[in-house]
Amino acid sequence: MTALATLAALALASGEPAVPVSVPVETAEAPAGACALLAPDSGRATVAECLACHGGSGSGHPVGLDYGAFAGRPGLRSEADAVAIGIFLPEGELRCTTCHDGRSRVRHRIALPPGADVRTAVVPGDPATYTQRRLSPAALEGRAVSPKPLCLGCHAF
Ligand code: HEC
Numbered sequence: 001m002t003a004l005a006t007l008a009a010l011a012l013a014s015g016e017p018a019v020p021v022s023v024p025v026e027t028a029e030a031p032a033g034a035c036a037l038l039a040p041d042s043g044r045a046t047v048a049e050c051l052a053c054h055g056g057s058g059s060g061h062p063v064g065l066d067y068g069a070f071a072g073r074p075g076l077r078s079e080a081d082a083v084a085i086g087i088f089l090p091e092g093e094l095r096c097t098t099c100h101d102g103r104s105r106v107r108h109r110i111a112l113p114p115g116a117d118v119r120t121a122v123v124p125g126d127p128a129t130y131t132q133r134r135l136s137p138a139a140l141e142g143r144a145v146s147p148k149p150l151c152l153g154c155h156a157f
């Protein structure tokens, strides 16, 4: 049973309304089993395959959509431009693996486009982090970084 299904079952048992399985639910449980993102060739994994374990996690960004249907709207780059920047759109879709790459060395395995200007993450409430330092490729392992170069691959704010 997935964490979500468990939650839905618990909610039913306690008389609360059932939670639709498509809606991410906050959960404190760590997902069970080895992360599928680390499997070779995980890039084409569907959103549903990731959500099987990660019900309540992630950035909350919309996923599982055909990027081409949104591209070119105000503030969003064309699909060709996004792909040229290095944004990964398996079968044209924005999936979990658009933003997470098992080969990424930074914290949360954020997929940063090749040649991105990678900088330290800002932590709200910690002024020491407000000045973002540029990180050399040698300093990336496990580091919390700003995802901005990834976001700007599609969004042209
Ligand atoms: C648009 C980019 C984007 C997409 C799409 C995305 N993520 Fe993330 N994810 C991030 C970023 C950025 C972080 C770092 C934490 C933050 O800023 O929210 C993150 C953090 C995480 C984390 C670690 C933090 C936590 O909440 O446990 C997990 C796990 C995760 N994402 C899983 C997923 C899964 C599963 C999907 C697909 C349902 C997904 N992400 C889709 C950008 C994305």
Ligand code: HEC
Pocket: 030, 031, 032, 033, 034, 035, 036, 037, 042, 045, 049, 050, 051, 052, 053, 054, 096, 097, 100, 106, 107, 108, 109
């Ligand atoms: C079989 C269950 C399972 C599946 C399926 C799964 N994961 Fe994970 N994932 C985990 C576990 C366990 C962890 C480690 C949790 C922890 O220590 O916080 C993890 C960690 C992560 C992290 C955080 C890594 C970090 O360094 O912070 C991200 C991001 C992530 N998974 C994304 C994905 C994506 C994207 C998919 C789909 C391709 C996916 N996961 C599929 C179990 C799974």
Ligand code: HEC
Pocket: 059, 061, 062, 065, 067, 070, 071, 076, 082, 087, 094, 098, 099, 147, 148, 150, 151, 152, 153, 154, 155
């Ligand atoms: C693959 C292209 C792509 C990437 C990369 C991307 N986005 Fe998006 N983003 C989209 C699309 C498409 C939408 C949906 C637009 C809509 O619904 O009109 C969206 C929607 C959003 C929204 C509106 C959310 C909502 O629920 O309506 C925000 C905020 C956002 N993105 C921020 C980010 C941030 C921050 C990052 C980097 C961590 C990021 N995006 C990365 C394509 C992308």
